Amino acid sequence: MSNPNIFAGERKKYLDSVLSTLEKSIRYERFRNPNKDRSDSQNLIQEMSNICEKTAKENNIPFSALDEIFKDSGIVKSLLFLLKGGSQETNNDISQEENQQKSRKRRLR
Numbered sequence: 870m871s872n873p874n875i876f877a878g879e880r881k882k883y884l885d886s887v888l889s890t891l892e893k894s895i896r897y898e899r900f901r902n903p904n905k906d907r908s909d910s911q912n913l914i915q916e917m918s919n920i921c922e923k924t925a926k927e928n929n930i931p932f933s934a935l936d937e938i939f940k941d942s943g944i945v946k947s948l949l950f951l952l953k954g955g956s957q958e959t960n961n962d963i964s965q966e967e968n969q970q971k972s973r974k975r976r977l978r
Contacts, residue, residue: 887934888944894924895952907953917952 898920907913921935939945 884934884938887930888938890928890930891921891924891935891938891948892951894920895948899952899954903954913949913953917949920952 895917898916905916907916924930925932925935
């Protein structure tokens with residue numbers, strides 16, 4: 870992989886695959902526990918962290934790939950929105966600081 874364009878393309882494919890796996894895991898968890906209270910942002914972040922950890926272990930995904938995905942705040946908001954169940958509320962109440970704390974917790978594990 871000496872060509873940077875090929876490397877960038879393969880990297881994008883891999884991260885898209887990881888993101889797809891993560892979305893499926895979130896949907897599955899949402900399906901398993903549809904009545905779980907996800908109104909509190911701290912609980913939502915903790916549940917997302919647990920899902921990420923479980924998905925990474927089961928699929929041999931390095932945490933560095935998850936860190937790369939969670940660098941994009943748009944993806945973070947859409948994943949949290951998906952976990953919340955696509956309610957009418959937006960995830961604006963979840964601040965950028967909380968997202969960074971979640972990333973730090975994941976790195977420490």
